[in-house]
Amino acid sequence: MKKISKLLLALSFVLSITSSAFAVTVVSFGGAYTESQKLGYGDPAAKKLGIPIDWVDYTGGLSEIKAQIEAKKITWDIIDVYAMDTIIGCDEGIFHEFDFDKDFYPAPDGTPASKDFFTDMPSKCAVGNILYSWIYAYNTKNVKGTPKTIEDFFNTKKFPGKRGIYKDALGNLEIALAGDGIKPGKGGKAIYDALKTPEGVERALNKFKTLCTDPNGGCVFWSAGAQAPEILVSGEVVMSTGWNGRFFKAAKVEGAPIVQVWDGQILDYEYFALVKGGPNYENGQAMAALKEMTSPEGLAGSAKYIAYAPWRKSSIEIMTKGEPWFNDGKTNMVPEMPTAPANTKSYILNDPVFWADNNTELQEKWEAMKAGL
Amino acid sequence: MSTKIILSSDGLPLEKSLKKAERKNKIRALLLVAPLFFFILIIFVFPLVDMLFKSVDNRMITEMLPNTFTALEKWDGKELPGEDVYEAFYNDFYPLAKDKKSGKLFQRLNYEKSGFSSGLKKTNKLILNFEKENYKEQFINAHEIWNNQDYWLAIKNSSSKWSYSKYLKGIDLELDQQKKIVQVEEEKSIHVLLWLRTLKVAFWVTVCCFFLSYPIAYLLATLPMKYSNILMICVLLPFWTSLLVRTSSWMIMLQQEGPINNTLVWLGLFTNENKPELMHNMVGTFVTMSQILLPFMVLPLYSVMKNIPSSLMKAGKSLGGTPFMSFMKIYFPLTIPGIGAGCLLVFILAIGYYITPALVGGASGTLISNVIAYHMKYSLDWAFASALGTMLLVGVLTIYWIYHKLVGIDNIRLG
Numbered sequence: 116m117k118k119i120s121k122l123l124l125a126l127s128f129v130l131s132i133t134s135s136a137f138a139v140t141v142v143s144f145g146g147a148y149t150e151s152q153k154l155g156y157g158d159p160a161a162k163k164l165g166i167p168i169d170w171v172d173y174t175g176g177l178s179e180i181k182a183q184i185e186a187k188k189i190t191w192d193i194i195d196v197y198a199m200d201t202i203i204g205c206d207e208g209i210f211h212e213f214d215f216d217k218d219f220y221p222a223p224d225g226t227p228a229s230k231d232f233f234t235d236m237p238s239k240c241a242v243g244n245i246l247y248s249w250i251y252a253y254n255t256k257n258v259k260g261t262p263k264t265i266e267d268f269f270n271t272k273k274f275p276g277k278r279g280i281y282k283d284a285l286g287n288l289e290i291a292l293a294g295d296g297i298k299p300g301k302g303g304k305a306i307y308d309a310l311k312t313p314e315g316v317e318r319a320l321n322k323f324k325t326l327c328t329d330p331n332g333g334c335v336f337w338s339a340g341a342q343a344p345e346i347l348v349s350g351e352v353v354m355s356t357g358w359n360g361r362f363f364k365a366a367k368v369e370g371a372p373i374v375q376v377w378d379g380q381i382l383d384y385e386y387f388a389l390v391k392g393g394p395n396y397e398n399g400q401a402m403a404a405l406k407e408m409t410s411p412e413g414l415a416g417s418a419k420y421i422a423y424a425p426w427r428k429s430s431i432e433i434m435t436k437g438e439p440w441f442n443d444g445k446t447n448m449v450p451e452m453p454t455a456p457a458n459t460k461s462y463i464l465n466d467p468v469f470w471a472d473n474n475t476e477l478q479e480k481w482e483a484m485k486a487g488l
Numbered sequence: 489m490s491t492k493i494i495l496s497s498d499g500l501p502l503e504k505s506l507k508k509a510e511r512k513n514k515i516r517a518l519l520l521v522a523p524l525f526f527f528i529l530i531i532f533v534f535p536l537v538d539m540l541f542k543s544v545d546n547r548m549i550t551e552m553l554p555n556t557f558t559a560l561e562k563w564d565g566k567e568l569p570g571e572d573v574y575e576a577f578y579n580d581f582y583p584l585a586k587d588k589k590s591g592k593l594f595q596r597l598n599y600e601k602s603g604f605s606s607g608l609k610k611t612n613k614l615i616l617n618f619e620k621e622n623y624k625e626q627f628i629n630a631h632e633i634w635n636n637q638d639y640w641l642a643i644k645n646s647s648s649k650w651s652y653s654k655y656l657k658g659i660d661l662e663l664d665q666q667k668k669i670v671q672v673e674e675e676k677s678i679h680v681l682l683w684l685r686t687l688k689v690a691f692w693v694t695v696c697c698f699f700l701s702y703p704i705a706y707l708l709a710t711l712p713m714k715y716s717n718i719l720m721i722c723v724l725l726p727f728w729t730s731l732l733v734r735t736s737s738w739m740i741m742l743q744q745e746g747p748i749n750n751t752l753v754w755l756g757l758f759t760n761e762n763k764p765e766l767m768h769n770m771v772g773t774f775v776t777m778s779q780i781l782l783p784f785m786v787l788p789l790y791s792v793m794k795n796i797p798s799s800l801m802k803a804g805k806s807l808g809g810t811p812f813m814s815f816m817k818i819y820f821p822l823t824i825p826g827i828g829a830g831c832l833l834v835f836i837l838a839i840g841y842y843i844t845p846a847l848v849g850g851a852s853g854t855l856i857s858n859v860i861a862y863h864m865k866y867s868l869d870w871a872f873a874s875a876l877g878t879m880l881l882v883g884v885l886t887i888y889w890i891y892h893k894l895v896g897i898d899n900i901r902l903g
Binding site: 202203206207208282317327334335336338349350351468471472473474475476477478479480482483485486488 | 588591598599602603604605606609612613675676677678681682685743744745746767768846847850851852853854859862866867869
């Protein structure tokens with residue numbers, strides 16, 4: 116009896132050691148987003164490679180991984196990061212530098228990976244995962260007519276009623292200029308150029324001041340992502356900015372009378388980065404898992420569960436062939452993607468370098484504007 | 489006459505041996521309170537001291553750029569600094585960039601002036617290939633910020649080891665080039681307004697709480713046990729409910745299509761088109777915060793009122809006083825210790841509130857605590873957050889002191 120229990124103990128010890136070094140740890144933001152990643156490409160990749168993948172939540176930023184490196188006890192293999200963090204992490208030598216064409220699968224038609232991404236990566240340490248969008252939506256019950264452009268969001272004569280607006284400056288200053296007549300085109304460079312001048316910033320702030328103090332308009336500020344569709348449905352506002360995944364869920368899954376307007380959307384993004392010296396770095400399993408997860412089929416998989424767009428152009432083709440792609444079996448997903456051709460006639464590509472420089476100052480000016488309302 | 493020293497049995501003076509015996513007891517007593525003492529020291533005193541320290545500590549940057557600051561001392565700030573400053577900066581910055589230790593500098597200098605972050609980041613890459621001459625030219629070619637004396641001024645202005653500039657920023661002041669204190673640009677001055685707004689909200693919430701709580705506490709203290717117990721549960725139940733739950737319940741109640749507005753329309757007091765706005769303005773903040781902080785006023789008032797004998801009011805009446813007069817002359821003065829405790833408690837809690845106003849207050853819902861949270865969590869300017877926190881602490885202590893001078897702190901009673 117004693118022998119058996121000793122044997123069992125030894126066995127479980129060996130098992131625990133092998134499994135902890137064995138599983139690839141992927142760190143992401145949690146919630147429905149991580150769920151879509153796990154179901155969409157995490158589980159299929161784990162099954163194909165025979166390597167378990169563990170999902171861990173965090174709240175963004177590089178402070179935790181830096182602490183792990185300083186303590187010489189790295190437990191994370193792959194991290195879901197913002198653009199800014201991939202640049203910093205690359206500069207500071209935290210992340211592995213990729214050779215995109217060698218490290219990742221080509222598109223099904225043979226196009227090398229680097230040509231298959233939606234745009235260029237911000238650094239050599241980042242491989243694109245999803246693109247999401249800041250857009251506005253309206254409640255069809257409370258709006259007469261159909262708003263079509265970003266100018267309509269600011270047009271209180273044609274579409275009277277309150278607007279829901281994100282509480283911070285980020286993203287708002289861009290749409291203010293787009294709504295004031297600066298054409299974003301493809302990427303919105305003209306808008307960021309204007310925001311680099313004090314006059315441009317003032318113009319953007321005045322646009323919101325006019326909207327919020329207009330007796331036919333008015334502003335309600337939202338802070339959490341779930342609030343935007345909520346204030347739209349409750350009739351608190353007639354239009355609101357928000358994240359497209361949230362509006363999609365409210366409209367298509369919960370059946371709310373919400374319509375999204377894609378003109379002048381701000382495209383924002385998430386990336387994966389591979390930690391140098393992580394537990395599965397040397398044995399190559401972390402890289403193997405990352406390669407599977409970011410394959411065109413893999414990235415397309417996550418869009419079955421959430422309305423965020425895969426970074427690979429060829430993923431969209433896979434989705435088009437497989438429509439209806441959403442997991443309810445009846446919703447076409449390609450038109451819901453922020454990167455769909457119909458949705459990217461005029462868009463702004465979020466500029467992380469601009470915001471890293473100017474966030475503090477612009478936020479102060481934004482708060483001063485809000486305080487004067 | 490000489491006093492004889494009384495000796496104890498072991499030959500020591502009695503006084504000494506008594507002290508010796510008492511010392512044991514003292515040590516025992518000290519050991520008993522030691523855990524609490526250390527707990528308070530570690531959880532409360534250390535963080536406070538650390539916060540005070542952080543708000544003035546500027547040594548990180550002076551340690552990173554020692555040569556630059558020495559070289560900048562002679563510079564008058566009128567035009568671009570000379571080659572020597574650029575060379576000193578190269579000598580400071582090159583080792584940092586080489587060892588990948590310059591990350592903190594980007595962020596720190598970007599608080600001083602926007603644009604440092606990207607400028608330094610780009611320079612960080614290029615500096616590794618600089619030739620050891622013509623530093624000025626190479627820096628200017630690397631990034632345009634080095635061709636702008638404003639950025640050099642920003643560096644020069646952060647050259648002292650200890651700095652109170654964050655405190656100045658907290659009340660919308662700053663140091664100009666001649667180190668004179670001036671107002672910041674109007675479009676960026678926001679903090680004074682937020683301080684005033686925070687005080688205003690805390691004051692009116694305290695007033696609302698007082699007028700709502702007084703009758704409740706009176707009923708609690710005077711009703712028969714049977715009813716007062718039920719009333720007590722009504723006071724305590726929300727007190728035990730999570731803050732966020734209560735705030736979101738109020739959001740449901742107060743919204744445009746919410747039960748309150750619908751009832752008002754149903755009663756015919758308002759038409760459907762011009763319903764009153766109860767949320768996303770100051771009204772929402774006052775209503776929600778008053779309800780949330782109500783128990784903090786009710787409970788001290790109740791405990792004081794409970795101890796006032798009912799015979800006193802009867803005595804007042806029997807001496808010919810009207811009910812109002814006997815209330816004002818007898819009952820009310822006796823409740824002042826409870827009022828003091830309640831008001832102080834509610835005011836101090838209200839002054840640091842930020843989740844509730846942010847959710848129901850709309851554009852007017854930004855208070856000074858929101859700014860502190862923003863700098864702690866997002867901009868990571870902990871020095872500025874610490875300075876604001878210290879100012880808030882000093883403010884609260886001042887109010888405490890004023891109260892002490894007016895009413896006397898010994899007068900406070902929580903029970």
